[in-house]
Amino acid sequence: GAVVSQHPSWVICKSGTSVKIECRSLDFQATTMFWYRQFPKQSLMLMATSNEGSKATYEQGVEKDKFLINHASLTLSTLTVTSAHPEDSSFYICSARVSLAGDSGTQYFGPGTRLLVL
């Protein structure tokens, strides 16, 4: 159980285009999903926390107009990188928090999406 999928697994795009990444919880409902960015040989950097049906909460320094997050259902959140530039190239990972009474807040991670902007 607790499987999270991401699509696409990798994407190459031209500078100036927008890219959408989907994150789905496959076998559980997730009221909260998280989006991270990871640079090579570094730890995870939280970008935003997304609660179903409400606006995402962005971490300091993350441009909300650049990284659009939508959490329209209990099993789907999307991250759109708008007007992507080469510096946006990175590994983007989502996670979902299991929605159970008294839960530990454990997050289950997707496999990640590698974005390369040319």
Add this chain to the structure above:
Amino acid sequence: QKEVEQDPGPLSVPEGAIVSLNCTYSNSAFQYFMWYRQYSRKGPELLMYTYSSGNKEDGRFTAQVDKSSKYISLFIRDSQPSDSATYLCAMRYQGAQKLVFGQGTRLTINP
């Protein structure tokens, strides 16, 4: 000072060795402690979860939390080459949604 400190390694040990991975933290308010394993170019995979102090064992893995010392450990017994990965500790305050991660330790098990 970072909230969570983790030696980034790299750590290289022979197959069959016992591996000890550690994190220290500064805020005693952390209540939930997790260890994740991340293979190259993959998302992190939850290995162990512990609430408050104590030990937890799952197969070859043992997680320990010492809240008095603000120190958590992950032990891997009979290490295998397939255990080669980056191990991330993570922790959370009571009532918080966000996890605070360590920097991750790169581990290599040599056959």
